[in-house]
Amino acid sequence: MTAPQVVQRRPAIARLAYGEWSVLWRPRAVLASGLVVLAMLVFALVQLCTGDYPMTPGEVFGTLSGRGAAAQEFVIYNLRLPRLLTAALVGLALGASGAIFQSVTRNPLGSPEIMGFTMGASAGAVATVLVLGGQELAGMGGALVGGFVTAAVVYRLAYRGGGVQGFRLILVGVAATALLDSLVSYLLLRARLQDAEGAYTWLVGSLNGADWQQVQIIGLTVAVMIVPVLAIGNQMRLLEMGDDLAQGLGVRVAVTRRRLLVIGTVLCAGAVATAGPIAFVALAAPQIMRRLTGGSVSIVPAALMGALILIVGDLAAQQIWPDTQMPVGIPTLCIGGTYLAWLLYQQSRASRL
Amino acid sequence: MTTDLQTQPPPGNRLRAHDLKLQYGERVVAENLSIDIPDHSLTMIVGPNACGKSTLLRSLARLLAPNHGSVVLDGQDISRYPSKEVARRLGLLPQTSIAPDGITVADLVARGRFPHQKFLRQWSTDDDVAVTAALERTNTADLASRFVDELSGGQRQRVWLAMALAQETPLLLLDEPTTYLDIAHQVEVLDLCAELQESGERTVVVVLHELNLAARYATHLIAMRAGQVVAQGAPKEIVTPELIESVYHLRCSIIDDPETGTPLVVPAARRSAPRVRES
DSSP states (O other): OOOGGGTTSOOOOOEEEETTEEEEOOHHHHHHHHHHHHHHHHHHHHHHHOSSSOOOHHHHHHHHTTOOOHHHHIIIIIIIHHHHHHHHHHHHHHHHHHHHHHHHHTSTTOOTTTTTHHHHHHHHHHHHHHTSOOOHHHHHHHHHHHHHHHHHHHHHHHEETTEEOHHHHHHHHHHHHHHHHHHHHHHHHHSOHHHHHHHHHHHHOOOTTOOHHHHHHHHHHHHHHHHHHHHHHHHHHHHTTOHHHHHHTTOOHHHHHHHHHHHHHHHHHHHHHHHOOOOSHHHHHHHHHHHHHTSSOOHHHHHHHHHHHHHHHHHHHHHSSTTSOOOTHHHHHHHHHHHHHHHHHHHHHHHHO | OHHHHHHSOOSSOSEEEEEEEEEETTEEEEEEEEEEEOTTOEEEEEOSTTSSHHHHHHHHTTSSOOSEEEEEETTEEGGGSOHHHHHHHEEEEOSOOOOOTTOBHHHHHHGGGGGGOBTTBOOOHHHHHHHHHHHHHTTOGGGTTSBGGGSOHHHHHHHHHHHHHHTOOSEEEEESTTTTOOHHHHHHHHHHHHHHHHTTSOEEEEEOSOHHHHHHHOSEEEEEETTEEEEEEOHHHHOOHHHHHHHHOOOEEEEEOTTTOOEEEEEOOSSSSOOOOOO
16 A cells, blocks of 8 residues: 555545445536536427417416416427427437447447337338338337347347447448338338328327327336436446456446347337437437537437437427428438538548548 | 455465366367466566467456366356456456547546446545555556546556556456557566565566566566466576577577576577678
């Protein structure tokens, strides 16, 4: 041991302590997350105020505290609040799921949509609706089955030598996505126009008509996953430093990675079952947050950013052309696609240096 | 069970391997390999490329499960410990590790405390003391708030070492810690290993490429070839031209290191002295 008097200069490790309990935190990550939450609240209020039946913020607060007129209560509780909560919860799930996949694959492209889960869900839903003639709930079941089956196949094919390799996972996922994409196109081409239109909403992802049932599905998924996510965060961070080092520090590498993939898949499944495959949120949210927090990908900030993107995206979807019911997948596709292009451009520039 | 072992150290050395068979997939790297790491030693493992020295180190750290035989840590098969328990007794610095983006030196070193932490008890005074001591010891306290990305290679290696020290394990395994370092930084890292061993706190095991530095620093030298231990013991006793010939297929002469008196390997020249052709 070093002599006690040497231990004067304390290293700057930020922690939150209460009695014997203590939690580590990074000030910049907490600050950035706080700002994101603030932005979320602002846009949430805007969303609650705007629409065919405009309300002032005062009226919104009044209604929320139980002092609104019947019409106001109807608009808030039956239309806007469930939609807002669905958007926020789906965003949380997608952001967290994206952070997990990107960390496990050690690659910014490692999101559930690149890995085939999302396309598997789309194919499952479209096949159920068009081939089996299923309705909304059956479509949701089809999406889940399709997603999990695709994920299982992709993991199995990427499995080698006692573990799943991140890069293999992406390559196999891209191949599976391409394959399923052509299957979906084929099904849509063969279908009657009216059926195809109904199935098509499953391919973009939409919050239109979101009600409390949707809130329940995604709310339950998120609630169940909160504790596992928080418990595994530290192990995930160590895994990023390499398998050998992580194991040397006492992380059970193969078990932890498997758990992470399961958590990420379940979160993504909940989101897709609720709102369909909303593009690019899982991909973009962790990366945007990584730049704001100046650290590596981490789950909670990414989840918050996912919620913000989806709330803003849904607001844009409702406001840009108020007459059409634009699915939220389109604005997120614009945000995410632009971002992805920028990311690839940055990376190609960095690798040329 | 494990607490019993801590209070009553079993006879023999803390880290031993018995009759190991190590393989990657179908390729057998070593067979019938037994080894004993003397407690409180600075053990260096040398040998030609692909002789299995890093593989041996990985199996000693439980990164690679032997297909046959066992690694024994404190009298018990290492595979029977919980992962975190192994990590509290035995630290490993792999050859290549990835520093996360935008992490500070203090945060990276703090990650070495993981095996001592719990879900809701992530940081204690012990952790503070260990991290501070590790930073002081590796001369990186001044770098604590710098980002790891912006450090030089030598500084970075010292930071990784600090992380391994913060783990506060009685056994420390280092896989080629001097790779990519210039000679001055190599000496600096090995000096630190020697200090750790001399202070009596730790048993240090190092896989090293630099034969002459290994012979200078090791208290116990293990020479390997083709998955087998060819010789082991104090460098002065075992390093002979015959040993080097049999391990590396290199003809050489051995002289005394003018600084330390340890054996210094001088490879045989292709011819007596370089000649300058006269035009």
